[in-house]
Amino acid sequence: xxxxxxxxxxxxxxxxxxxxxxxxxxxxxxxxxxxxxxxxxxxxxxxxxxxxxxxxxxxxxxxxxxxxxxxxxxxxxxxxxxxxxxxxxxxxxxxxxxxxxxxxxxxxxxxxxxxxxxxxxxxxxxxxxxxxxxxxxxxxxxxxxxxxxxxxxxxxxxxxxxxxxxxxxxxxxxxxxxxxxxxxxxxxxxxxxxxxxxxxxxxxxxxxxxxxxxxxxxxxxxxxxxxxxxxxxxxxxxxxxxxxxxxxxxxxxxxxxxxxxxxxxxxxxxxxxxxxxxxxxxxxxxxxxxxxxxxxxxxxxxxxxxxxxxxxxxxxxxxxxxxxxxxxxxxxxxxxxxxxxxxxxxxxxxxxxxxxxxxxxxxxxxxxxxxxxxxxxxxxxxxxxxxxxxxxxxxxxxxxxxxxxxxxxxxxxxxxxxxxxxxxxxxxxxxxxxxxxxxxxxxxxxxxxxxxxxxxxxxxxxxxxxxxxxxxxxxxxxxxxxxxxxxxxxxxxxxxxxxxxxxxxxxxxxxxxxxxxxxxxxxxxxxxxxxxxxxxxxxxxxxxxxxxxxxxxxxxxxxxxxxxxxxxxxxxxxxxxxxxxxxxxxxxxxxxxxxxxxxxxxxxxxxxxxxxxxxxxxxxxxxxxxxxxxxxxxxxxxxxxxxxxxxxxxx
Numbered sequence: 001x002x003x004x005x006x007x008x009x010x011x012x013x014x015x016x017x018x019x020x021x022x023x024x025x026x027x028x029x030x031x032x033x034x035x036x037x038x039x040x041x042x043x044x045x046x047x048x049x050x051x052x053x054x055x056x057x058x059x060x061x062x063x064x065x066x067x068x069x070x071x072x073x074x075x076x077x078x079x080x081x082x083x084x085x086x087x088x089x090x091x092x093x094x095x096x097x098x099x100x101x102x103x104x105x106x107x108x109x110x111x112x113x114x115x116x117x118x119x120x121x122x123x124x125x126x127x128x129x130x131x132x133x134x135x136x137x138x139x140x141x142x143x144x145x146x147x148x149x150x151x152x153x154x155x156x157x158x159x160x161x162x163x164x165x166x167x168x169x170x171x172x173x174x175x176x177x178x179x180x181x182x183x184x185x186x187x188x189x190x191x192x193x194x195x196x197x198x199x200x201x202x203x204x205x206x207x208x209x210x211x212x213x214x215x216x217x218x219x220x221x222x223x224x225x226x227x228x229x230x231x232x233x234x235x236x237x238x239x240x241x242x243x244x245x246x247x248x249x250x251x252x253x254x255x256x257x258x259x260x261x262x263x264x265x266x267x268x269x270x271x272x273x274x275x276x277x278x279x280x281x282x283x284x285x286x287x288x289x290x291x292x293x294x295x296x297x298x299x300x301x302x303x304x305x306x307x308x309x310x311x312x313x314x315x316x317x318x319x320x321x322x323x324x325x326x327x328x329x330x331x332x333x334x335x336x337x338x339x340x341x342x343x344x345x346x347x348x349x350x351x352x353x354x355x356x357x358x359x360x361x362x363x364x365x366x367x368x369x370x371x372x373x374x375x376x377x378x379x380x381x382x383x384x385x386x387x388x389x390x391x392x393x394x395x396x397x398x399x400x401x402x403x404x405x406x407x408x409x410x411x412x413x414x415x416x417x418x419x420x421x422x423x424x425x426x427x428x429x430x431x432x433x434x435x436x437x438x439x440x441x442x443x444x445x446x447x448x449x450x451x452x453x454x455x456x457x458x459x460x461x462x463x464x465x466x467x468x469x470x471x472x473x474x475x476x477x478x479x480x481x482x483x484x485x486x487x488x489x490x491x492x493x494x495x496x497x498x499x500x501x502x503x504x505x506x507x508x509x510x511x512x513x514x515x516x517x518x519x520x521x522x523x524x525x526x527x528x529x530x531x532x533x534x535x536x537x538x539x540x541x542x543x544x545x546x547x548x549x550x551x552x553x554x555x556x557x558x559x560x561x562x563x564x565x566x567x568x569x570x571x572x573x574x575x576x577x578x579x580x581x582x583x584x585x586x587x588x589x590x591x592x593x594x595x596x597x598x599x600x601x602x603x604x605x606x607x608x609x610x611x612x613x614x615x616x617x618x619x620x621x622x623x624x625x626x627x628x629x630x631x632x633x634x635x636x637x638x639x640x641x642x643x644x645x646x647x648x649x650x651x
Contacts, residue, residue, distance in 0.1 A: 027207055027237040034203060038196050045189045052182045058116030059175045065102050066171065069164045072099050077157055080145045089146050096142055103131050118174035126170050130163045211239035218246060227254035277417050280308055284421055288428035298329035301425055306331060309414065311402040318398035325398065384408045388418045392426035465491060518554040525562055526579055533569040537577040549587060549648065556623045557589055560616050564591040564639045567612040572596060572637065585645045592638040600631045
């Protein structure tokens with residue numbers, strides 16, 4: 001098998017087993033130990049060469065100093081023989097002291113220079129003979145020669161020189177041996193570097209590169225979907241643990257790959273179920289948001305839920321203010337339900353128990369309860385009932401139930417879906433209730449405005465006609481023809497004005513606007529005002545960058561214009577009226593006349609403000625617009641309505 005070959009199945013139990021809990025022979029420890037041993041060996045070799053070099057350098061200095069002994073001994077002889085120059089004695093004594101110091105330094109050595117005598121016994125013995133001969137023979141002879149007799153010194157000089165030469169030869173011989181040893185150590189160090197490098201390469205390959213290559217080959221085969229391969233576990237180090245973990249992973253992948261189709265099918269089924277639930281919620285939300293009556297909405301809800309979950313019957317009960325559950329809609333139930341079965345107390349049926357449950361579900365596989373719920377369920381042949389709350393904003397509005405003729409148990413996902421459907425139904429019912437309240441409130445508000453308009457126009461006119469009829473009745477009883485002739489034109493005028501008021505109110509009440517119809521409706525209103533009043537009226541429209549108002553805002557603006565023109569016709573006695581519309585960033589409507597005017601400040605402080613002005617203020621409040629009424633007696637009046645850009649609605 002090659003270094004990177006991956007073992008094929010089957011392998012030993014050790015190869016296929018789990019990785020060891022703790023690595024017994026860590027690779028890191030071996031690498032560190034090998035590196036330390038190599039470092040110690042190299043440092044030892046380097047230290048030995050440095051020590052030999054240091055000793056050889058000291059021996060070289062010793063050779064130089066020993067050679068200087070011969071030179072100085074001959075120089076002393078020269079000085080002794082030179083008797084013609086003065087100071088001979090001092091020079092001789094100086095040379096003698098230098099020789100003494102040199103011998104002393106050779107004896108003790110000097111680590112700073114360095115200076116060492118080799119430690120061989122022959123060298124040390126010869127040095128001792130040189131030093132002893134100097135002390136006993138040569139120096140005393142030199143001191144004697146200072147006084148005049150040089151013969152003894154000259155006789156001792158050859159022996160001293162010969163002994164020094166012998167010492168130099170011994171030191172040089174020792175240095176030659178150390179030089180050979182140094183070269184041998186250097187050669188060994190070079191050989192160690194070569195062998196150590198090869199050994200390091202081999203160990204790196206054996207410990208790291210081969211396991212990595214083997215693992216790389218295994219990964220490539222696994223990438224090729226060869227999940228049956230395994231790595232051999234040959235060591236008990238980190239790579240051995242990695243190989244065991246790799247084999248375990250390969251086994252798990254092989255098992256996963258075998259069950260992949262089943263898991264994919266399972267996940268696909270789960271996603272399909274989730275998609276069905278989402279589609280069910282979406283379809284139900286779309287259905288519940290369609291405009292329809294509550295009964296039709298509940299019937300459609302029950303039909304869809306029963307079809308979705310295979311229920312044989314379904315029902316919806318709503319909770320009223322008296323804490324009773326009323327049957328609002330049902331499918332599949334018997335039509336022979338009694339009044340007590342159609343309207344029950346909350347605690348008297350399964351639906352009521354579902355309302356009291358925090359999760360909003362009561363599930364009965366086999367109905368054994370006594371009383372009305374179990375009675376009509378058993379009577380209609382149902383074996384299981386599942387009831388869920390109808391909630392909106394955490395408030396229970398009622399419940400809906402699914403009835404099954406066979407024992408049935410709903411899954412948790414189905415129960416969650418039904419709870420979500422109950423929330424959707426609760427929101428839809430709450431929206432229908434709020435929409436009905438909003439419509440009712442709008443009708444009440446509009447009726448209030450209609451009543452105010454009638455009081456301001458028809459009520460006053462009819463009151464005037466009633467008063468004139470009473471006067472006419474008195475004149476008829478008295479037979480006063482002249483008074484009757486005066487009253488009849490007043491009655492005719494009052495009837496005409498009331499008729500005009502009725503037509504104007506009917507025209508205003510029938511006003512309907514679509515997007516972009518406001519300017520055309522304003523033009524029609526101004527034209528109708530000209531026909532009814534005979535007054536000169538001008539319309540100035542300035543259309544800037546402003547977008548059209550929303551239909552509801554357009555209608556309120558039109559109502560304010562109609563009310564303002566009606567007030568001008570009835571009370572101002574004006575000859576000219578100007579209507580200005582400015583649709584820029586802000587929307588502005590201004591109606592000005594040159595009539596009799598009134599005291600606006602006094603009228604604003606009075607409790608009996610004109611009803612027409614109150615109607616305009618109320619409609620401006622609905623519009624969230626500002627209204628300003630400027631008028632002075634005899635100077636006409638001006639009504640300005642301003643809708644700021646922040647209150648405009650999208651058309």
